[in-house]
Amino acid sequence: MSDTLPDLRTMSGVLFDLDGVLTPTAEVHMRAWQAVFDEVFDRWGIEPAYTDDDYFAYVDGKKRYDGVASLLRSRNVEIPWGAVDDPPEAETICGIGNRKNAAFSASLRAEGIAPYPGSLALLEQLRDAGIRMGVVSSSKNAEEVLGSAGLRDFFEVVVDGVVAERDALASKPSADMFAAGATALGIDVVTGAAVEDAVAGVASASAAGFATVVGVDRGAGPDVLRASGATCIVDDLARLLPTSTSETA
Known part of the structure; x- marks a missing residue:
């Protein structure tokens, strides 16, 4: 090559x-994912802790919900998929993805790019x-x-x-x-x-x-x-x- x-x-x-x-904006995405997964992992007792390596391996480049599912699957965690209009607090794949999107959008509006x-x-x-x-x-x-x-x-x-x-x-x-x-x-x-x-x-x-x-x-x-x-x-x-x-x- x-x-x-x-x-x-x-x-x-x-x-x-x-x-x-x-x-x-990848940096903004990374911060938003970190905040969301840190909270989810801590509340559910999931180990090992979420890291930047997880972002590159399971989340980066994928559609939002696929990234959530891929990351959780890496920790042997399966939860309902839910629906795209799930509220951010919903304990579903879509809910977690929407929670991250809310954090990303808030950061983008506040800081610009x-x-x-x-x-x-x-x-x-x-x-x-x-x-x-x-x-x-x-x-x-x-x-x-x-x-x-x-x-x-x-x-x-x-x-x-x-x-x-x-x-x-x-x-x-x-x-x-x-x-x-x-x-x-x-x-x-x-x-x-x-x-x-x-x-x-x-x-x-x-x-x-x-x-x-x-x-x-x-x-x-x-x-x-x-x-x-x-x-x-x-x-x-x-x-x-x-x-x-x-x-x-």
């Missing part, structure tokens, strides 16, 4: 994950080159985050958690979401590119057939991103700018 970085201006189109790729500078620079360059772009995010907050960060106008399509629920798309690492993104954007996966920081997202893009899958290492680790299907690794999207002289993270 080559680590020579692709020139995304030569692609038919590019699909980006959002949290941790374009904006540092700005894009990573390197990511913004790359988007501007690709826009100026006429490259078609879309977002593929498991989050149901993608539209709100894109609007808050001033990024929405860069993208023709957004395939997010809302779309996934509406169209019954399986959660990453299934190919469904990136395949749907490619179809919506009207690009060929062989000549397009996907950019992801989550292990599940990299696996999703690879499963969808993308020949170019850029792994962005924000904490998952380069080895696990490669093993999941990343064709190259960077630690900042600024490294994908043609003026960058660095080829690997």
Whole structure:
């Protein structure tokens, strides 16, 4: 596998994950999940304690409820799934997921969000080159985050958690979401590119057939991103700018 970085201006189109790729909202998500799972684990006596490693292994990149179920299953805990309109205090998968979403939304409204500078620079360059772009995010907050960060106008399509629920798309690492993104954007996966920081997202893009899958290492680790299907690794999207002289993270 080559680590020579692709020139995304030569692609038919590019699909980006959002949290941790374009904006540092992954950090906001991580804090919200930590607060919710710390409370749940303490109240239910679940061990071992929740850690950042759990976030990357079981939650990152997946649809919200799938992440809750995956994490609890790792501790041999099974609870009712519930319904998407469960109140945040409900002791169900959906209730816990909605509790986390309330914490995330409150933080986003209070603090706002700005894009990573390197990511913004790359988007501007690709826009100026006429490259078609879309977002593929498991989050149901993608539209709100894109609007808050001033990024929405860069993208023709957004395939997010809302779309996934509406169209019954399986959660990453299934190919469904990136395949749907490619179809919506009207690009060929062989000549397009996907950019992801989550292990599940990299696996999703690879499963969808993308020949170019850029792994962005924000904490998952380069080895696990490669093993999941990343064709190259960077630690900042600024490294994908043609003026960058660095080829690997």
